[in-house]
Amino acid sequence: MSGNLMGQDPLLQTYDAVVVGSGATGGWAAKQLAEAGLKVALLEAGRAVTPKEFTEHMPAYKLKYRDHSPEILRTRPVQKQCYACMEYNYEWFVNDLENPYSTPTGKPFTWQRLRILGGRSLVWGRQSYRMSDSDFKAASRDGYGDDWPIAYADMAPYYDIVEKYVGISGAAEGNEMLPDGQFLPPMKMSCGEIQLRDRVKATFGRTVTIGRVAIITENHNGRLACHYCGPCERGCMTFSYFSSPFTTVKDAVASGNCTVITNAVVSHVNMDDGSNKARGVTYVDRLTRQVKEVRAKSVILCAQAMESTRILLNSSTREYPNGLANSSGALGRYLMDHVTGGGASGRLPDFKALPNANEPARPNGIYVPRFRNTPSSPKHSRFIRGYGYQGGSSAQFNFNAEGYGTTLKHAVREGVYGVSLGAFGESLARWDNYVAIDPNLKDAWGIPALHINMTHGDNEAALMEDAGASAAEMLEAAGAKDIHVQANVETPGMAIHELGTARMGNDPKKSVLNSFNQTHDVKNVFVMDGASFVSSACQNPTLSMMAITVRGCANLIDRFRKNEV
Amino acid sequence: MKRRDLIRAGVLGGAVVALRPSVAAAQNAAQSSELTPAQSGVDASKDLAAPGWKPLFLDEHQNETLIVLSDLIIPATDTPGAKEALVNRYIDLVLAAETRETQSAFLNSLGYLDGESIRRYKTAFRYLAREDQDDLLHSFAYSKNPSRWTGESSGPDVGHSHFDALKRRIMTAYYSSQIGEKELGWDGAFAHGPYLGCEHPEGNHK
Numbered sequence: 045m046s047g048n049l050m051g052q053d054p055l056l057q058t059y060d061a062v063v064v065g066s067g068a069t070g071g072w073a074a075k076q077l078a079e080a081g082l083k084v085a086l087l088e089a090g091r092a093v094t095p096k097e098f099t100e101h102m103p104a105y106k107l108k109y110r111d112h113s114p115e116i117l118r119t120r121p122v123q124k125q126c127y128a129c130m131e132y133n134y135e136w137f138v139n140d141l142e143n144p145y146s147t148p149t150g151k152p153f154t155w156q157r158l159r160i161l162g163g164r165s166l167v168w169g170r171q172s173y174r175m176s177d178s179d180f181k182a183a184s185r186d187g188y189g190d191d192w193p194i195a196y197a198d199m200a201p202y203y204d205i206v207e208k209y210v211g212i213s214g215a216a217e218g219n220e221m222l223p224d225g226q227f228l229p230p231m232k233m234s235c236g237e238i239q240l241r242d243r244v245k246a247t248f249g250r251t252v253t254i255g256r257v258a259i260i261t262e263n264h265n266g267r268l269a270c271h272y273c274g275p276c277e278r279g280c281m282t283f284s285y286f287s288s289p290f291t292t293v294k295d296a297v298a299s300g301n302c303t304v305i306t307n308a309v310v311s312h313v314n315m316d317d318g319s320n321k322a323r324g325v326t327y328v329d330r331l332t333r334q335v336k337e338v339r340a341k342s343v344i345l346c347a348q349a350m351e352s353t354r355i356l357l358n359s360s361t362r363e364y365p366n367g368l369a370n371s372s373g374a375l376g377r378y379l380m381d382h383v384t385g386g387g388a389s390g391r392l393p394d395f396k397a398l399p400n401a402n403e404p405a406r407p408n409g410i411y412v413p414r415f416r417n418t419p420s421s422p423k424h425s426r427f428i429r430g431y432g433y434q435g436g437s438s439a440q441f442n443f444n445a446e447g448y449g450t451t452l453k454h455a456v457r458e459g460v461y462g463v464s465l466g467a468f469g470e471s472l473a474r475w476d477n478y479v480a481i482d483p484n485l486k487d488a489w490g491i492p493a494l495h496i497n498m499t500h501g502d503n504e505a506a507l508m509e510d511a512g513a514s515a516a517e518m519l520e521a522a523g524a525k526d527i528h529v530q531a532n533v534e535t536p537g538m539a540i541h542e543l544g545t546a547r548m549g550n551d552p553k554k555s556v557l558n559s560f561n562q563t564h565d566v567k568n569v570f571v572m573d574g575a576s577f578v579s580s581a582c583q584n585p586t587l588s589m590m591a592i593t594v595r596g597c598a599n600l601i602d603r604f605r606k607n608e609v
Numbered sequence: 610m611k612r613r614d615l616i617r618a619g620v621l622g623g624a625v626v627a628l629r630p631s632v633a634a635a636q637n638a639a640q641s642s643e644l645t646p647a648q649s650g651v652d653a654s655k656d657l658a659a660p661g662w663k664p665l666f667l668d669e670h671q672n673e674t675l676i677v678l679s680d681l682i683i684p685a686t687d688t689p690g691a692k693e694a695l696v697n698r699y700i701d702l703v704l705a706a707e708t709r710e711t712q713s714a715f716l717n718s719l720g721y722l723d724g725e726s727i728r729r730y731k732t733a734f735r736y737l738a739r740e741d742q743d744d745l746l747h748s749f750a751y752s753k754n755p756s757r758w759t760g761e762s763s764g765p766d767v768g769h770s771h772f773d774a775l776k777r778r779i780m781t782a783y784y785s786s787q788i789g790e791k792e793l794g795w796d797g798a799f800a801h802g803p804y805l806g807c808e809h810p811e812g813n814h815k
Contacts, residue, residue, distance in 0.1 A: 097648035101799035103790060108646060108653040110699070110785035114706040132647045232806025272802030401795035404804040441793060443780060447750050448682045453690075456784075457793065 054303045055336055059085045060604065062325055062340035064310045064355065067163025068586050069573040069593040070346035071288025072206070074296035076597035077344075082604060083301055085338050086293065087308040087327060089347075090159030093166065093289055098279025099132040107131050126156040126540065128167040128277035136160050136167065142488035146495045153496040154537035157348060159330075161306060162289040164348070164540070165586075167277040170258040170285050171411070171434065172212045173583035174203050174223040178419055182579050186417065186428045189473050192578045193550045193559035194595075196223065202591040202598075210286045210590070211264040213408075214256030220420060222251075222413040222432075222583070229261045230254045231408050236392050236437030236463050240410070240522040247521040250415045255408040255434065258286035258587075265291070274405030285407070305338070307331055311491045312359040313343050313368055313569060320363070322569045325355075328489040341609050342568040342600065346593065349574040350379070350479050353545040354494050356571070357481050369546075369563035375556050376479045378547050379496070380471040380580040382539035383431075383504035385532035386511030389464035390524030392437065399439040399459035409436035412465065412518075414582055416510065427506035431469035432582050433515060437462065463524050467511035468539060470582045472503055477536075479545055498536040505533050541585050546575035561596035568609055572596045654787060657698040664698075665705035666712065671719055672697055674735045678722070679779045681746055689788045696782035703782075715778070718771040725749075725768065746772070 060082035063073045074086040104110040113131040116124050123129045123137035136158050147153050158164050177196035183189045200223075207226040216224040231254050233241065241252035259270045267290075268282035276285045283290045296302035307330035314337060316323045324339040345352035353376055359368035367375045416430035417423060424430075440462050445455035482495040512531035519527050549555025552564035557576050563569045572593040574585055581588075603609050646653070664672045679691035704712055722745075726734040730741055737745070749772035783789045 091643055097644055099645075099647045102647055103787075103799075104785050105787045105790060106647070106652045106654045108651075108656070109703055109706070112703060112781065112785070114703065114708070114711070131645065133645060135643050135645045135648065232804055235807040235809060238807050270802065271800040272804045273800040399793075401790070401793040402798070402801050404800070404802040406804040406806075441784075443784065446752075448746060448776060449684055450686055453683055453686060453688075453792070456780075 054085060054305055055338060057083070057085075057303075057339070058324075059083045059303075059338070059340040060609075061085075061342045061344055061600070062087060062338050063344045063346055064325060065089075065163060065345070065347035065351070065573065066161050066293055066304070067158075067288055067346065067348065068165045068168070068286075069589050070344075071162070071165065071292030071296070072590050072593045073344050073346050073572055073597055074302050075292040075299075076594055077601065078296040078299040078301035080597075080601040080604075081301065082601070084296065084303070085340060086296065086302055086304045087310055087325070087338065088159075088161050088163075088304065088306045089309045089330060090161065090163075090306065091330075092304075092306050093136075093161045095279065095281055095290075098281055100273055100275050100278040100280060102132065102278075122154055123156055125154050125538070126167075129156070130278065132275075132278045133167070144485055144487060144493050146482045146485055146493070148495075148497055151497060151499055152535050153498050154535050155350070155496065155542075156537065156540050157351075161293065161304070162287050165287040166279065166289075168258075168287075168586060169540075169584065170276065170407070171584040172207075172210070172214075172256050172258045172587040173411070173432075174225055175199070175581045175583055175588050176221045176223055178221060179579065179581035179583075182429065182581070185419075186423075188428055190547075190549060190554070190578055193548055193555075198559075199588070199591055199595065202595040203587065205594055206587060206590045209265065210258050210291070210587075211260035211267070212256055212258055212587070213261040215253050217251050217253050217413070219251050219253075219413045221415075221418050221430075225256070227256070228264065231257070231259075231261060231406055233410065234436070234438050235397065236395055236461060236522075237410050239392070240437060240463060240518070243521045243523070244412075244518045248415075248518065250412060250518070252410055252412050255411045257408045259407060260284050267291075270407070272404035272406060274407055276407050308336075308338075309487075309489045309491065310347065310355055311335075311489070312355060315359075315361055315368070315566075320566060322368075322566055328491065330489070333489065342570065344597075344600075345569070345571045345575075346573045349542045349545055349577075350494060350496070352571050352573055352575045353479060354481070354492075356546065356569075357479075358492055364565065369556055369565040369569055371565050372553055372556060374547060374554060376545050377475050377477075378473040378544040378578075379477040379479055379498050380473055380541075380543040380577065381498070381536050382471050382541045382580060382582060383469040383500050383508060383533060383536075384467065384539050385534040386431070386469065386508030386515070386530060387433065387435070387464065387466035388512060388515035388519050388527055388529045389462065390519045390527035392461045392463050392523055393525050394523055395439070395461035397439045397461060398457070399441045409434050411435075424510070427503050427510065429470035429472070429503070429507070430582055431467040431507050431511050433465040433467050433511070435463070435465035435515075437464070463519055463522060465515040465518065466530075467508060467515070468541075468582055468584070469504055469507035469511060471536075471539075471541075471543075471580045472501065473544055473547070473579050474501065477544075500533050500536055508533050541574075541580070543574045543577040543580050543585055546571045547578045548576045549578065560599040561592065562599075570596060570600065657695050657702065662698060664701045667697075667701045667704070670733070670735070671716070672701065674719060674723065674733070675700060677735045677742070678719075678775060679783070681742060682776055682779045683783050688792050691779055691783045694783050694786040694788040696779055696786070699782040699786065700778050703778075714774065718774045721768070721771040722775070 066088040215230040270284040308327040357367040412433035414430035548557040683691035
C-alpha cells in the first residue's frame with residue numbers, strides 16, 4: 045500500500061473515484077481525475093515497480109540461461125508465449141499457476157498479462173494508431189454488427205491530448221484509413237524499407253510508413269529522447285517509451301489527490317443497498333489475503349478488458365443476478381482480439397550491407413495501413429473489413445546458414461538482408477465469442493476465474509489468406525527473393541489486443557456502456573478500457589483506449605462539477 | 610561527458626522526480642523474491658568457468674563428445690570457437706533444467722552420431738581421427754534435396770535432423786556467450802544511437 049493521501053488511512057476515506065488497474069487506461073483515469081481536483085484511489089493488483097529493476101542494458105550472457113531459461117515454463121507456460129516474457133523480466137508477468145482460466149476443448153485462448161504497477165504498459169509494443177471514421181461506422185458501410193455510438197470527430201480532440209502528452213513519433217501520410225496525429229519527428233527508415241515503400245507505392249498505390257510509436261525521438265515532458273538500445277520491454281532508464289508508472293501515475297500522485305494502493309486484487313464492486321449505486325470495491329490483499337473495502341462515489345474499471353468484465357460478473361446482486369450492469373445480457377459477449385498469422389518474408393539480394401552488432405537498435409518497424417474495403421477501394425468478394433501490416437527490413441546475421449565449421453562462421457557474419465510483413469486483421473465482434481465465470485475455478489485469492497470461449501471465424505481466415513498473398517506480391521515488387529508466405533490463423537489472444545465484453549452503445553438492451561463508458565444500469569460505475577470497444581478495427585488499440593478513457597473522464601469530471609454523481 | 614554518462618545522469622535525475630516519497634518508499638519495499646535474478650543485478654557470466662566444474666546432466670563421454678563436436682561446428686579461427694566459449698557447459702546447464710522429453714531428444718541425437726560412427730568406423734565419434742569426424746559430419750550437414758530427376762524425396766533425412774538439432778544448440782550456446790557476442794563484432798556498449806537509417810542518395814540503396 046502506498047501513496048497515502050494527506051496522511052490518512054486510505055481505507056477510512058470515501059474517495060470521489062476508485063480506479064481499478066494502473067496500466068495505460070488506469071493511469072490516464074487517475075491523472076485526469078486527480079488533476080481535476082477529485083480524490084482518487086488507484087488500485088493495482090501487483091506490486092510497485094522501480095527503475096532499479098530495469099534490465100534493458102544487460103547482455104544475455106550475464107543471465108544464467110542467457111534468456112533461454114526452461115524454468116520459466118514451470119510457472120508461466122501461457123505467459124512465455126508472449127515475446128516480451130523473458131528471463132530478464134518474467135516476474136512482471138502473472139504466475140499462471142495462481143491465475144488460472146479455462147477454455148473449451150479445442151478452443152485455446154492465450155491470455156498474456158502482467159500484475160504490477162503499470163501493467164502491460166511496461167512491456168507493450170508501443171505501436172500507436174488512430175482509428176478512422178470508417179472504423180467507427182463500419183457497420184453502416186458493410187452491414188455487419190453495430191456502429192460505435194461515437195464518431196471520429198468525437199474522438200479527435202482526445203487523441204490530440206493523449207498524443208501530445210505521451211509523445212508519438214511518426215510521419216503524416218494523409219491516409220484515409222489512418223488519420224494523422226500530433227507527431228514527434230519520425231524514426232528513420234532503412235534502405236530496404238525505403239525501396240519497399242517506393243515500389244509498393246508505384247506498383248499498388250499503397251502506403252508504407254514508419255511505425256507510429258509511443259517512443260519519443262526528442263526530449264519531451266521531462267523524459268529523454270530514445271537512445272536506441274533496443275529492448276524496451278525490459279524497461280527504460282530514460283523513460284523514453286511511454287509507460288504509466290513514470291508518466292500518468294506519477295502525475296496523479298504529484299497532484300496530491302491520488303492514493304496508490306498496490307497488491308489490491310479486486311474481487312467485486314459493492315452496491316449500496318436499495319440505491320442502485322455502487323459504494324466502492326472489495327479487494328483481497330495479494331500478500332496477506334486480508335479482505336478490504338475501498339469506498340468511493342464512483343467506480344472506474346480499467347483492469348484490462350476481460351478483468352474488468354470479470355469484476356462485474358463477480359459482482360452479481362439480487363437486482364443483477366447475471367453480473368452487475370448486465371441487464372442487456374451483453375456483458376462478457378463480443379470478445380475480440382486481432383487475428384494474426386498472415387504475411388511474408390524474404391531477402392533483398394541487391395543489398396550488400398553487412399549486419400552490424402553495433403548498429404543503433406531501432407525499437408520500431410514499418411506499417412502498411414489497411415487497403416482492403418476502404419471508401420476508395422472496391423468491395424472485396426471474400427471478406428469484409430481488412431488488415432494492416434507491421435514489418436521491417438535490415439541486414440541480419442544468418443543464424444540459419446547451412447553447413448558447419450569455418451564456412452558456417454563466415455556465413456553467419458555475412459548475413460542476409462531480410463524483409464518481412466506480418467498482418468493484424470480485424471476481429472469481428474461475435475456474440476458467441478465470450479467470457480463467463482467458471483463455477484468450478486478460482487484464482488489463488490479465491491476469486492472466481494474466467495471461462496474464455498473464442499475462435500476466429502471464416503472472415504478472419506480469409507483476411508489472413510489474403511494478407512499472405514498480398515504481402516508476397518509487395519515483397520516481390522520490392523525485389524525480394526526466396527519469399528516465404530504465411531497464411532495461418534494464430535491462436536486467439538496472440539495479438540494481445542483483447543477488446544470488447546462490455547461494449548458501448550446507444551441501446552441499453554444491446555450494450556453495457558453508454559458513449560461515455562458509464563454503465564447503462566448503474567450510473568456511478570464506469571468501464572474505461574478495451575472492454576468498451578464495439579468493433580476492433582485493425583489498428584493497435586492502446587492509443588484509442590487511452591483517448592476513450594480521457595474522453596470518459598472529461599465527462600465524469602463535468603458531472604462531478606454539476607453535482608450529478 | 611559521453612553519451613552513456615549523459616543517459617545515466619538523466620536517469621538519476623529522472624528517478625528523483627519520477628515518484629513522490631510515499632510511492633517510492635512502497636516501491637523500495639517490493640519483495641526481492643519477486644524480482645528476477647537479472648532484475649536483482651545477478652551476473653552469472655562467470656559461473657560456467659568456475660574451477661571444479663562438473664556436468665549436471667551429461668555423463669563424461671557425452672560431455673567429451675559434445676566438446677569435440679562443438680569444436681568442429683564452430684572452430685577457433687582468427688577468433689575463439691565453441692570450445693573456448695565452453696558451450697558444452699552451457700548446454701549441460703540448460704539440459705539439466707529441461708523436460709525429460711527434451712533431454713531425451715538431445716541424447717538421442719548425440720547417440721545417433723555415435724551409432725553412425727560405430728557403424729561406419731567401428732568406434733565412437735570422439736575417438737575418430739579428425740578427418741573421419743569431418744567426413745561423417747559432412748554426410749549429415751546438408752539436407753537431401755528432392756531428386757533432380759523425379760522431384761521425389763528419398764524420405765525423412767534422419768541424419769540431417771539430428772545434426773541440425775545438435776548444431777542449433779551449439780550455435781545458440783556460442784552466439785549467446787560473451788565470446789560469441791564479440792565474434793559478431795559487438796563492442797560492449799549498450800547503445801549506439803541515434804538510428805540514422807538510409808543515408809544513400811535517392812534511389813541508390815545498395
